[in-house]
Amino acid sequence: MRRPQRFSPSPDDARPPSVSGRAGLPAELSAFVGREEELAGIEALLGESRLVTLAGVAGVGKTRCATRIAALMEKRYCDGVRIAGLADVHDPALLDHALAEALGVTDHTGRPPRTALLEYCAERQLLLVIDGFEHLVDACARLVQELLRRAPRLRVLAAGRRPLRVDGEHTFTLAPMTDEDAVALFLLRARAVRPDFRPTGADRETARDLCRRLDGIPLALELAAGRMRALSMEQVLHRLDDRFRLLTGGSRSALPRHRTLRTAVGWSHELCTPEQRLLWARLSVFAGSFDLEAVEYVCGGHGLPAESVLDVLDDLLAQSVVGREDLGAGSRYRLLETVREYGAQWLEAAGDTERMRRRHRDWFLGLATWCELDWFSPRQDRAAARVDAELPNLRRAMECSMESPEDVRLAQYLAGTLWFYWAGCGRLAEGRHWLDQVLDEDGPGYDAGRLKALWVLGYVAVLQGDSTGAVAALLECREAGELSGDLSAVAYAVHRTGCLSLVRDDLPRAEALLREALARYREAGELNSNVLMAQVELAMAVAFGGDLAGAAGICQEVREVCEDHGERWARAYALYVLAYVALEDGLPGRARLMLRECLTVAHAFHDLLGTALSLELMALVTAVEGDAAEAAVLQGAAERIWPSVGLPLFGSAHYGRPRARCAELARTALGGGRYEAQRHAGGRLATEAAVARAVGARTSGGRQGGEASRGPGGGRTDPGADDEVSGPDAAPDARRPAASRRTGRGGPEL
Missing domain, CATH: 1.25.40 (Serine Threonine Protein Phosphatase 5, Tetratricopeptide repeat)
Structure with missing residues (x-):
């Protein structure tokens, strides 16, 4: 009696182990765009883990990225790379057969196909890419877990809309494309359907708006680009309110669920309970x-x-x-x-x-x-x-x-x-x-x-x-x-x-x-x-009227109530008035210490009025202390903020007094030309840089970075050359003051 044939290798299996399984990789039909950081991250994870799942929302590009990774990494595996697409497999009982087919495993015995799979993978150094498994997630998880246990040199890259939740799994969530990559992809695909399309600068801005409306999802961008056969880019953008009707007509070679945006998202919906x-x-x-x-x-x-x-x-x-x-x-x-x-x-x-x-x-x-x-x-x-x-x-x-x-x-x-x-x-x-x-x-x-x-x-x-x-x-x-x-x-x-x-x-x-x-x-x-x-406002009225002691008494009471209740915003304004009083009393050093806290709090809350008032008073303190150049810089920085607050009223005689006094002192010390140059330099500072500059300044007479400041090489520095603090007297943490770290936001862009 003839002995049954246990295992018959496919033609690919008959090749020497050193030959990679190139036959398992589909050729790219269109250019791959962007994703450099993501590809590097996935490669790094595959170096650390034997199972990496590439997850993401419908149409985000999981299949394309997985295929790209497979092509980039195939030479690292002696026995090649194989891709198993499971989108068309609906019966979990056929899962083993689908993977056997993808791996080229042919078994003529009566054994279960899983046995042949395990035997085939046991000694091979192989990367198996499993794509579109989410509708078979339970069966696929059990199979992958068994394969990894029985085949120590096997690695698996799974691409789907959810993790497998298998021991040892590392999940990489693929985010939508960045604005830059999304625009590049859209314009490239648009030119494919309209070779005469030559985007202008305005077109690129329209494309950027369109890509943002479509969340940077590659499938949506590809479908939108396909509409460029019949519509202008502006028409496509204006019709996005009904995106599911607009974004249809994908490539015939694509999976059915990728031919319209509705079916792509609907596939995820069908998989939900x-x-x-x-x-x-x-x-x-x-x-x-x-x-x-x-x-x-x-x-x-x-x-x-x-x-x-x-x-x-x-x-x-x-x-x-x-x-x-x-x-x-x-x-x-x-x-x-x-x-x-x-x-x-x-x-x-x-x-x-x-x-x-x-x-x-x-x-x-x-x-x-x-x-x-x-x-x-x-x-x-x-x-x-x-x-x-x-x-x-x-x-x-x-x-x-x-x-x-x-x-x-x-x-x-x-x-x-x-x-x-x-x-x-x-x-x-x-x-x-x-x-x-x-x-x-x-x-x-x-x-x-x-x-x-x-x-x-x-x-x-x-x-x-x-x-x-x-x-x-x-x-x-x-x-x-x-x-x-x-x-x-x-x-x-x-x-x-x-x-x-x-x-x-x-x-x-x-x-x-x-x-x-x-x-x-x-x-x-x-x-x-x-x-x-x-x-506080009553104290301001009293102080502006000349009763400095009365104003200080009111603000001291406010300060105590604020400290009892943990209130910082009103307290900062009380400190502003106390700093005003201290400066009028001839105590600029004390005024500077209070204004530092004012600025820190005002900037933390993005309170532009408090920031502008405190910067102007700090500029006057700086001028009184003898640094006219730096005073002009800070004054210029405050002037940049005022238009966003309401200068017509806050340019009044009393609120404007520190501004006028600072200008008089600085202009007298520097001369008209140098004063204007320093003031305009301050006007080019971002608010965050200006606050950092003021908060980090020396307590008396030190030059923070004005015209006469000298850099480490002894040369003069220009405080308007960029938006950061310059010069040897810069605060140690001037590039990111504590004032900017409350919510993770930067300074306001004015």
């Missing part, structure tokens, strides 16, 4: 990033118990539907716009959009309220950072509230509650936009929300230098507050009217109104940062 699909749809109500607490409140219930939200969210993270970003405040999550829009369509189809949008709005109304309370506490910086992170969602909440007349009051309340962010964190222009918008809507009379929005509008208008707008809003707020008996609203209106008088140089009226406001605050039982700022 009902609970995962439900959460995906509900997550679409968020804008920008979001945190777990918000997801649990907004998305929990009605088929998705709140206690299961974390597990379902984790599943969506594993499947690359949701992305994660780790910030200083904790983990946050995000949907790419394409994924979000797909979920929004399912939410609309379920008839649940309006309910979810209201839940979203209610959560962020509560969040804004808590952040306002935290602003008057040691958590002040966290409150600012939280609003910063949640700003897209807060905008969406205001938009939602303005869609129906009965909810306008909520939009007004929300816009007013964010006063500390608009005024204290450098967002005056956006605050003015929202306050004007919500107050233009017809609401149910003068309730507390509308009155709050009115006094906040008046406050913002004062800071912007718009006295007409400020007077109108504050007068309306006071009159309506008196009619309705809202003592707090009246106090705020009186306070901000006094502030307006102060910047208009009407000191007697300012002092009277601010004292009245403080009395009203006491009557209403108010104590917060606004009340402390009323005291």
